[in-house]
Every structure is written in structure tokens, then in C-alpha cells.
Amino acid sequence: MNAVRSRRPPTGRIAPAPEQATPPTPGAGALSEREALVTAAEAALQQRERALEQRELAVQTREELANEQALRRIHTETQLREANEHLVLASLRAQTKTEAAETATAQMSFLAEHDFLTGLPNRSLLLDRLAQSITLARRHGTKIALMYLDLDHFKEINDSLGHPAGDQLLQSTAQRLQTCVRNSDTVSRLGGDEFVLLLSDIDTAQDTILTAEKLIASMAAPHAIAGHQLHVTLSIGISLFPDDGQDVDSMLKNADTAMYHAKRSGRNRYQLFAPTMNFRQAERRSGTPSEHAPPL
Numbered sequence: 001m002n003a004v005r006s007r008r009p010p011t012g013r014i015a016p017a018p019e020q021a022t023p024p025t026p027g028a029g030a031l032s033e034r035e036a037l038v039t040a041a042e043a044a045l046q047q048r049e050r051a052l053e054q055r056e057l058a059v060q061t062r063e064e065l066a067n068e069q070a071l072r073r074i075h076t077e078t079q080l081r082e083a084n085e086h087l088v089l090a091s092l093r094a095q096t097k098t099e100a101a102e103t104a105t106a107q108m109s110f111l112a113e114h115d116f117l118t119g120l121p122n123r124s125l126l127l128d129r130l131a132q133s134i135t136l137a138r139r140h141g142t143k144i145a146l147m148y149l150d151l152d153h154f155k156e157i158n159d160s161l162g163h164p165a166g167d168q169l170l171q172s173t174a175q176r177l178q179t180c181v182r183n184s185d186t187v188s189r190l191g192g193d194e195f196v197l198l199l200s201d202i203d204t205a206q207d208t209i210l211t212a213e214k215l216i217a218s219m220a221a222p223h224a225i226a227g228h229q230l231h232v233t234l235s236i237g238i239s240l241f242p243d244d245g246q247d248v249d250s251m252l253k254n255a256d257t258a259m260y261h262a263k264r265s266g267r268n269r270y271q272l273f274a275p276t277m278n279f280r281q282a283e284r285r286s287g288t289p290s291e292h293a294p295p296l
């Protein structure tokens, strides 16, 4: 007998059961279907979550954009407001500068035409007005008068009380002279103690005489200056247009000549110009008496 190797396990030992693939159970199809359903549900859930995330991202982006735009708008508004404030400030500064320049120009033109001590029109403005008055008087056939005034012995006031007291007396005199004429007339100061009055549109020489008397009378009351009661008088020379002069120079020269004669005749008086006085004027300039001069 052939020895046959038995495949049986040795006696007394139980052989383990060979491994086998698990046989399909009866509910396996349904399970995989459920798993598929779960997977699909999970996928849908994930998709929804992704969509949600995207929506949130979109909302967030929109909000950020809106915030950014709002910030940009605020920034732009702030810039506009600041620019506007700068403009307002700049225009205020420009306006202030323009006003200051206008004031300075007005002051300069006032100073150019007025006497700094009394504020009266100066020689330049007087000559201007005299030229205009002559033109008008020539056109309308009217008369004008020029009165040349000089304080008597004014130098003594300066010498005894000082220049500042003399200045105050000149200012006080200027005020009094202005009260004696109409607003349309001109009271000017040529310099020193010399004043010239321009009376426009007078009817007769008599009008001028009345004004001259008024001027002399206005100086009768003393001037209270530096603790003193100062008495000062005036000498006045008068020339008329068209009788005594036809232009600015001859009017002024003849009024000055008449004033010189008022001084020579004793001061504190007025003198109408007369053609014979020109001999005396020549004498005054040369310092020697004229042989042809008629008696004063």
C-alpha cells in the first residue's frame, strides 16, 4: 500500500476554516444606493456651502467696495471743502490787499493834493481848480475872485513861542477861513503863512469885498494856543477874472501884488488889484524904486 499523505490534519487538531470572500448578503444593493444618496447629498451640501461662501464673498466684496466708495466720497468732499475754504481765504486776503492798496492810493492822492499841516488843498490842487473855474467862467460869462492872504508878523509868533505854536496858529487860522466861504469855494494853503481863496461865480467886486471884510473880522477874536491868547491879523490882495487876469498865472500874480500893497498900506486890510501896482511889483522884485511908479 502506497503511503498516501493524508491531507487531513493530524488527529486531535481541528483545522481552521479556510478564508472565504464574504458572500453577498441579501440587502447589499440597497446599501450602496443609500451610500450613493448620502454622497450625492453631501456633494449638494458642499455645493450649497460653496455657493453660500461665494455669495458671502460677493456681499463682502460689495460692502468693501461700497465702504471704499464712501470713504473716497468723504475724502473727495473733505478735499472740496478744504479747497473751498482755501479759496474763500485767498479771496478774503486778496480783497483785504485790494482795499489796503485802494486806501493807500487814496491817501497818496490826498497827500499829493493837500497840505499836511492844515489838510487844506495845496498849491497844485488850487491851480487845478483855478484853471477849471476860469474855463467855466469864460464859457458862462461869470466872474471869479482870487484872494491872496498872508498873516501879519507871523514870524514873531514862531520866534517868541516856537514853531509848534506857530503850527497850531496856522491850523486855527485855516479853520476860521473855512467858516467864511461857501462849500463850493476853495480855501488853500500855499505854504508858510500864505493862504489863497478861490471864490467861483461872484456877481460883482462888492461880493468879494464883503467876503474880505468877513475874513478880517473872523481873525479879530484871539486864538487860544499853548496857554496864550494870540492875536493875529491878515493882509488880503484880490484879483478878479476877467477884469484883472485872464489866466491862472496872471490871476495869482496880481492877487499877490495886491496883497503886497495891503501890507505896505499898514496890514490888517484888503486891497483890490489895480494895473498900476505892477510897477510896484517890479520894484519889489528888483529892490529899487521905479521912476515910473505912480503913488500908492
Ligand SMILES: Nc1nc2c(ncn2[C@@H]2O[C@H](COP(=O)(O)OP(=O)(O)OP(=O)(O)O)[C@@H](O)[C@H]2O)c(=O)[nH]1
Residues within 6 Å of the ligand: 117, 150, 151, 152, 153, 154, 155, 156, 158, 162, 163, 164, 165, 166, 167, 170, 191, 192, 193, 263
Ligand atoms: N510854524 C510854522 N512856520 C512856518 C511854516 N512855514 C513857514 N513858516 C514861517 O513863517 C514865517 C513867515 O513870515 P513872513 O510872512 O515872511 O513874515 P511875517 O512875520 O509874517 O511878516 P509880514 O508877512 O511882513 O507881516 C517865517 O518865519 C517862516 O519860517 C510852517 O509850516 N510852520
